[in-house]
């Protein structure tokens with residue numbers, strides 16, 4: 001163990017039950033650090049920009065090396081930083097702030113976490129092809145997954161959201177960032193549902209307060225894959241039904257563990273064991289789910 005504690009924090013609303021602290025602390029310690037991960041759970045709407053700036057300054061003054069930032073601060077935090085890495089600037093969202101002598105730097109490990117989950121999946125999307133992808137959900141998670149899909153080379157991306165304005169805004173942003181790709185809004189009966197290589201699900205549907213899958217996997221091509229972002233519960237109805245239909249489904253643990261791994265690497269300069277972090281997260285998730293019950297523990301949140 002190193003002499004001085006390595007302190008990191010999570011800042012957001014409703015983050016009390018987050019599993020990110022457990023992932024960081026266990027892996028940080030296995031990397032030989034005296035690693036401490038604090039949770040700062042605030043009422044987002046009541047936190048003014050001045051409060052947010054003060055919270056960040058306080059965390060830095062207390063000796064934290066960095067802060068994972070989550071809902072509702074991923075955009076708002078940007079005004080309080082000295083610089084952003086290129087991808088965070090392009091995405092316009094930050095989930096990790098690193099404090100160094102050079103100042104406060106914003107990063108985004110949500111998109112790299114999702115990219116890692118696609119890259120590491122055996123027989124997953126990269127082997128099955130991701131030329132044509134349909135994404136359901138254009139919110140915070142969807143911004144990160146769309147960026148990762150286009151970075152990985154998707155040439156056609158359709159974005160479907162019940163809120164058409166959100167879909168249009170994400171499409172416009174991605175089309176400007178990836179001009180070689182075709183990025184467009186996809187309707188509820190778009191031809192992409194039946195033709196896409198794969199579908200990314202990035203809405204809260206599947207969590208216990210939003211039951212049911214947001215679409216029927218039987219609508220998809222017989223060899224299409226599905227990548228889920230919801231990870232509490234790990235086995236959402238969408239994942240279960242997609243696998244039962246004979247199609248491949250990635251659960252949301254890869255993205256959640258991947259963002260923690262990438263944050264740990266940026267914070268500590270050491271190489272975390274990605275498979276170990278993922279296995280730890282899956283074990284934590286299994287503990288909160290009763291056998292045969294796909295619902296998550298009441299009160300738990302999936303933030304952070």
Ligand code: NAD
Pocket residue numbers: 071110113136137138139140141142160161162163166202203204205207214229230231252253255256257259302303
């Ligand atoms: P958000 O509220 O920012 O966005 C959700 C979007 O989904 C909204 O635009 C909404 O209009 C849309 N939507 C809701 N129901 C829909 C439906 N039936 N069909 C089409 N669109 C629909 O939420 P978010 O921050 O993007 O989070 C979404 C989910 O992703 C949450 O469950 C969250 O826990 C999860 N998440 C997982 C990870 C991970 O690491 N695996 C990371 C971030 C978020």
